[in-house]
Amino acid sequence: xxxxxxxxxxxxxxxxxxxxEIRGSRLIRCELKVVxxxxxxxxxxxxxxxxxxxxxxxxxxxxxxxxHTCASLQALENAxxxxxxxxxRRLRELLSIGERIxxxxxxxxFLALPDYLGYESALAMVGKxxxxxxxxxxxxxxxxxxxxxxxxxxxxxxxxxxxGFTAVPDxxxxxxxxxxxxxxxxxxxxxxxLFLKLKQPRFESEKDFVSLKPERDAPLISGNVCSLSxxxxxxxxxxxxxxxxxxPYSTAKFSRLNGRMFNVGxxxxxxxxxxxxxxxxxxxxxxxxxxxxIMNPYYNNLAQAIELVHWVERARSLLKYDFRFEGLPRIRxxxxxxxxxxxxxxxxxxxxxxxxxxxxVKKCNIITPTAQNLRAMEEDVRQLIIQMLKKxxxxxxxxxxxxxxxxxxxxxxxxxxxxxxxxxKEKR
Amino acid sequence: xxxxxxxxxxxxxxxxxxxxxxxxxxxxxxxxxxxxxLLDKISLVAAPMIKARNEEKYDVLFVEGSVSSKDDxxxxxxxxEQTRFLVALGACACHGGMQSMKHLMKEEEVERxxxxxxxxxxxxxPVTAVPIHxxxxxxxxxxxxxxxxxxxxxxxxxxxxxxxxxxxxKAVCHECSLKENYCLLDQGIExxxxxxxxxxxxxxxxxxxxxxGCRGLLDDANLESGKQLLRDKGFDPDMMIKRMTKYxxxxxxxxxxxxxxxSTKK
Numbered sequence: 001x002x003x004x005x006x007x008x009x010x011x012x013x014x015x016x017x018x019x020x021e022i023r024g025s026r027l028i029r030c031e032l033k034v035v036x037x038x039x040x041x042x043x044x045x046x047x048x049x050x051x052x053x054x055x056x057x058x059x060x061x062x063x064x065x066x067x068h069t070c071a072s073l074q075a076l077e078n079a080x081x082x083x084x085x086x087x088x089r090r091l092r093e094l095l096s097i098g099e100r101i102x103x104x105x106x107x108x109x110f111l112a113l114p115d116y117l118g119y120e121s122a123l124a125m126v127g128k129x130x131x132x133x134x135x136x137x138x139x140x141x142x143x144x145x146x147x148x149x150x151x152x153x154x155x156x157x158x159x160x161x162x163x164g165f166t167a168v169p170d171x172x173x174x175x176x177x178x179x180x181x182x183x184x185x186x187x188x189x190x191x192x193x194l195f196l197k198l199k200q201p202r203f204e205s206e207k208d209f210v211s212l213k214p215e216r217d218a219p220l221i222s223g224n225v226c227s228l229s230x231x232x233x234x235x236x237x238x239x240x241x242x243x244x245x246x247x248p249y250s251t252a253k254f255s256r257l258n259g260r261m262f263n264v265g266x267x268x269x270x271x272x273x274x275x276x277x278x279x280x281x282x283x284x285x286x287x288x289x290x291x292x293x294i295m296n297p298y299y300n301n302l303a304q305a306i307e308l309v310h311w312v313e314r315a316r317s318l319l320k321y322d323f324r325f326e327g328l329p330r331i332r333x334x335x336x337x338x339x340x341x342x343x344x345x346x347x348x349x350x351x352x353x354x355x356x357x358x359x360x361v362k363k364c365n366i367i368t369p370t371a372q373n374l375r376a377m378e379e380d381v382r383q384l385i386i387q388m389l390k391k392x393x394x395x396x397x398x399x400x401x402x403x404x405x406x407x408x409x410x411x412x413x414x415x416x417x418x419x420x421x422x423x424x425k426e427k428r
Numbered sequence: 429x430x431x432x433x434x435x436x437x438x439x440x441x442x443x444x445x446x447x448x449x450x451x452x453x454x455x456x457x458x459x460x461x462x463x464x465x466l467l468d469k470i471s472l473v474a475a476p477m478i479k480a481r482n483e484e485k486y487d488v489l490f491v492e493g494s495v496s497s498k499d500d501x502x503x504x505x506x507x508x509e510q511t512r513f514l515v516a517l518g519a520c521a522c523h524g525g526m527q528s529m530k531h532l533m534k535e536e537e538v539e540r541x542x543x544x545x546x547x548x549x550x551x552x553x554p555v556t557a558v559p560i561h562x563x564x565x566x567x568x569x570x571x572x573x574x575x576x577x578x579x580x581x582x583x584x585x586x587x588x589x590x591x592x593x594x595x596x597x598k599a600v601c602h603e604c605s606l607k608e609n610y611c612l613l614d615q616g617i618e619x620x621x622x623x624x625x626x627x628x629x630x631x632x633x634x635x636x637x638x639x640x641g642c643r644g645l646l647d648d649a650n651l652e653s654g655k656q657l658l659r660d661k662g663f664d665p666d667m668m669i670k671r672m673t674k675y676x677x678x679x680x681x682x683x684x685x686x687x688x689x690x691s692t693k694k
Contacts, residue, residue: 062451139458
């Protein structure tokens, strides 16, 4: 009997591990474990005042802190019936875009690309692929610049508060950011072209794709939850459709939508919202000659690269605005429940709060994208191993391919782990 | 392989993480302009987030996150054996971070808030989050949530050159007044600047956002007079405590006798 135990999957965010048991050419067990320690965020924010919540929930994840910030603030605003200005929504979307650019750039170049080119890390590629590494660093810097100039810090932005912003970028900064975005567009296009050239392994799996769909805008910080299979629900109804299950071996929960496996993230966004892409992004996508919907999870990498072009363009048009400081927001506190769904770099993120009359959190529920993807990810890994065993592949090849598949999903284990502390037996 | 022997001479630097948000580690990779230059001078032997092949034995090891599980503790003890200098990176490693807020609340209540949909299982008992210096000797602290990337590079440069890193030990108010900001307390906004360690160039107050103490309490912070100050200005000190304890609950509760920042040893 062969056992594969990837104790710490490298080149992904956080701590995850995979346990596989094979007898002969039969797969006995395949468990994807999130071994990140439990931090109990939903318990910690209980009894905190509304204006302290964002700062806490932002710390759930370093990579998607802006998405957590926006989801958290919007849910609290919904709970108290606070309306925000057009400018605030614009700035929040810009924050999310900045974060998305750097998250995608980091994932594409530092986590995914080395596998395709046969290197152990992006840093080892510097000799032969210096240009690519420099593009990666430029794009990361662009994203960081956007978040830092608007949010105050590169990570865990703090200027965005319930009801508005404590400071807005002045004209000089806006001009600078627009110039930087213009400079970065060719680099984003080069990235997309690079990933168009890469060969993706053949692998397909049957599942549903879910993303946010607003009426006119590109989906980012608002909209209904829509699926490829035709589901269209308001964010507030999420708990009727998404059920979360606890696996005995993982600190993260596994989700299902209407009892089916589903995927969120860049690939899901392209599959369900292709029409919303910018013209340049569409043109690039057509070069791939792919038929929608794409069922091959490896194409998540390409989807991210295409999205990169779209978001750089979108950010530039969003910055065409006369930003003025509106004064510190004043909030009228009231009791209620508020839900918000936003598109984090890795998919839909739900925040749900119930507040009392004084604005203290009584109940909180957060569902992260990776938690929604976990079940599909585990199932895909299982199918992949079965396929490779049929082809009589060696253990090393299987491990390499499985790791690559998991990386293509761009999982974020810090985010997903918030529930259970586990213990499992490890046999060698 | 001449190149390889040359590589061996460079200081071996590693980045490892235990339970946290991985943001501190990212801050380190986000030094876009100098990253490649820096990698000329050091050899980054371990960084599981961006490298597939990770070695052991370090000259300088950065650790982010707080000890929140048995696994974390085992790893931490192992790393301490393997490195000459251990640097605590970020608020979680220095003070416990957000997850240590549980210390101030009723632990059962916190856990019930999370478990309430599920049957309780006795195996699910978590380890309460504590900063890493509760278990191992820490050579230097870089506080902040996330720490400033310039500071990380500076500390790394110092350590590589064998220079003892400088510790900043003045209140946030110090830099805030140098920047000529209009005091938030005077505007009626709760701010913890007077009690909190600076070194951040008063980043948050400069954006009209109150300081919430991510760099830890000052060594000689006078909590009682801080409370009085807030009371005089018409605030509720208990609310202030709630805000303050986000990153450094343990410090605040007085559990923390060894104060980060002062224990730089050569």
